[in-house]
Amino acid sequence: MKRASRYAAWTFERDPEARPEYSAECVAVEVKGCGEMIRSGGPEWIEEWMRRHTQTTGHTSYRRAVDDYVTLEPFVTRPEV
Ligand SMILES: [Zn+2]
Secondary structure, X not given: OOOOOOOOOEEXXXXXXXXXXXXXXXXXXOOOOOXXXXXXXXXXXXXHHHXXXXXXXXXXOEEEEEEOOEEEEEOOOOOOO
């Protein structure tokens, strides 16, 4: 049975040219709108920043995110035998 090709077939590849971006934002509920955040190239920086922010403010809730970059490559199918 042949698949209907309504959607093109693509694979997702991590973009080797772009490094993932790490970020963290203080979302402490005890102070509305603290909103302090950091963006960095590495997870160690983020963790260190959260440690320091907690030590100086007492805030202990954060939103942490990793943005990575992908490219779509055509998915090449082998012909069925
Ligand atoms: Zn804070």
